[in-house]
Amino acid sequence: MKAMMGREDFEAGLRQIGAERYHHLHPFQQRLQNGDLSKTQVQAWALNRYYYQSQIPVKDAYILARLRTPELRREWRQRIIDHDGEEGQRGGIEKWIALTDGVGLDRAYVESGVGILAGTRFAVDAYVHFVQERTLLEAIASSLTELFSPTVIGTRVRGMLEHYDFISKETLAYFDKRPVQAKRDSDFALAYCLDNARRPEEQTAVLDALRFKCQVLWAQLDALHFAYVEPGMIPPDAWRTGEGLRDEGGAA
Amino acid sequence: MKAMMGREDFEAGLRQIGAERYHHLHPFQQRLQNGDLSKTQVQAWALNRYYYQSQIPVKDAYILARLRTPELRREWRQRIIDHDGEEGQRGGIEKWIALTDGVGLDRAYVESGVGILAGTRFAVDAYVHFVQERTLLEAIASSLTELFSPTVIGTRVRGMLEHYDFISKETLAYFDKRPVQAKRDSDFALAYCLDNARRPEEQTAVLDALRFKCQVLWAQLDALHFAYVEPGMIPPDAWRTGEGLRDEGGAA
Numbered sequence: 230m231k232a233m234m235g236r237e238d239f240e241a242g243l244r245q246i247g248a249e250r251y252h253h254l255h256p257f258q259q260r261l262q263n264g265d266l267s268k269t270q271v272q273a274w275a276l277n278r279y280y281y282q283s284q285i286p287v288k289d290a291y292i293l294a295r296l297r298t299p300e301l302r303r304e305w306r307q308r309i310i311d312h313d314g315e316e317g318q319r320g321g322i323e324k325w326i327a328l329t330d331g332v333g334l335d336r337a338y339v340e341s342g343v344g345i346l347a348g349t350r351f352a353v354d355a356y357v358h359f360v361q362e363r364t365l366l367e368a369i370a371s372s373l374t375e376l377f378s379p380t381v382i383g384t385r386v387r388g389m390l391e392h393y394d395f396i397s398k399e400t401l402a403y404f405d406k407r408p409v410q411a412k413r414d415s416d417f418a419l420a421y422c423l424d425n426a427r428r429p430e431e432q433t434a435v436l437d438a439l440r441f442k443c444q445v446l447w448a449q450l451d452a453l454h455f456a457y458v459e460p461g462m463i464p465p466d467a468w469r470t471g472e473g474l475r476d477e478g479g480a481a
Numbered sequence: 482m483k484a485m486m487g488r489e490d491f492e493a494g495l496r497q498i499g500a501e502r503y504h505h506l507h508p509f510q511q512r513l514q515n516g517d518l519s520k521t522q523v524q525a526w527a528l529n530r531y532y533y534q535s536q537i538p539v540k541d542a543y544i545l546a547r548l549r550t551p552e553l554r555r556e557w558r559q560r561i562i563d564h565d566g567e568e569g570q571r572g573g574i575e576k577w578i579a580l581t582d583g584v585g586l587d588r589a590y591v592e593s594g595v596g597i598l599a600g601t602r603f604a605v606d607a608y609v610h611f612v613q614e615r616t617l618l619e620a621i622a623s624s625l626t627e628l629f630s631p632t633v634i635g636t637r638v639r640g641m642l643e644h645y646d647f648i649s650k651e652t653l654a655y656f657d658k659r660p661v662q663a664k665r666d667s668d669f670a671l672a673y674c675l676d677n678a679r680r681p682e683e684q685t686a687v688l689d690a691l692r693f694k695c696q697v698l699w700a701q702l703d704a705l706h707f708a709y710v711e712p713g714m715i716p717p718d719a720w721r722t723g724e725g726l727r728d729e730g731g732a733a
Binding site: 347358447454464465 | 714
């Protein structure tokens with residue numbers, strides 16, 4: 230029988246998963262921030278990642294529906310406000326559209342989801358299903374990848390601004406508030422998991438949920454890399470260079 | 482407004498999707514049947530595809546639960562019997578284990594699902610979710626890839642027997658009955674779809690369901706190709722050469 234981990238060991242176990250499996254280690258992510266991608270490849274990333282962004286409030290609404298106190302729901306609903314926006318405050322999804330605008334993609338095309346990779350859709354939908362089908366503890370634990378995002382976001386934004394002339398600070402406005410939001414959200418989720426995993430098998434389930442979520446992020450970059458970088462085998466029906474561009478954008 | 486297609490045009494539209502999108506066109510599939518894969522790569526295929534096989538009766542049980550007459554359920558339950566077997570008759574899943582046995586993989590390892598690619602899991606699970614969440618017509622239509630499997634199976638079996646010394650007729654017993662079963666099943670599903678798509682938008686939904694299912698198959702080979710062929714980037718936690726082998730199997 231497994232023994233219960235102490236709080237510090239349990240947290241260290243979670244952070245170890247991030248150190249080994251978070252998508253900052255993925256070659257596509259490294260090429261993105263090192264300026265090694267073409268404009269077409271950055272477009273493919275922005276297009277596909279939009280689908281992930283668009284489903285985050287859906288995922289969070291399913292979790293919201295499962296929380297049993299006004300206090301917990303107030304805490305969690307902030308995530309939805311951050312992504313969907315409010316009066317006088319653009320949400321994360323609208324800011325992501327500023328990014329797809331900035332790289333020259335047509336807004337209606339991006340929002341339609343036509344042309345995203347099946348690998349993107351299957352990975353993102355797996356995340357939305359996970360928070361419906363697993364325990365609430367696992368659903369919350371699957372958000373813990375945000376523990377690892379703040380520093381990565383800084384590196385990514387600096388790298389992209391430095392290397393790509395088609396990327397501006399406004400294009401990357403999505404990332405401005407994410408480090409603060411991600412820290413607030415992951416502080417809460419981490420404390421929830423440390424407090425509520427009260428049996429060894431619950432600790433294991435939390436660790437596995439975080440591993441699962443790292444796979445959701447990693448598999449999206451695998452699909453992008455395979456289709457658009459190496460070997461560059463674009464599946465039937467997926468976006469091809471020059472498709473879905475803004476009128477003023479011209480050829481990529 | 483879209484016009485209703487005639488029965489023949491509708492069927493031709495379905496067959497056209499197969500001609501352009503079925504996974505017999507995938508480079509991994511072509512390498513498999515042309516003898517261009519290493520034993521390790523064939524092991525990776527057998528291991529990952531086992532997860533797909535294992536979920537087929539689950540998928541079919543969800544469809545069974547939605548059928549509203551004993552006649553329809555009797556027809557559909559045969560699929561589950563074929564995969565799960567019966568007294569004196571090995572099912573498709575057990576025969577797939579004969580294949581993973583034959584290429585030297587440990588049975589308990591294969592059945593555990595440990596080591597399969599996240600891309601495999603997400604694609605297969607997307608299929609199981611699809612038949613729960615979409616209309617019954619779409620759920621049935623998603624099985625129509627079997628229209629295209631009989632000839633492909635013949636090519637694959639001949640190619641594998643010819644090219645791989647670690648593959649025997651017994652190893653490939655899974656495929657013996659599949660062409661006959663697949664023809665019976667897809668004849669039924671095709672007639673059901675042709676009869677029950679009574680509005681243009683239902684015809685479109687049927688075509689889209691078949692496109693979706695082609696993506697489920699294609700994305701599995703994308704993930705295999707990316708991890709084990711080109712560029713050969715195996716994700717964290719996925720199976721690596723030499724893992725999960727049978728005791729008597731030795732190194733791959």
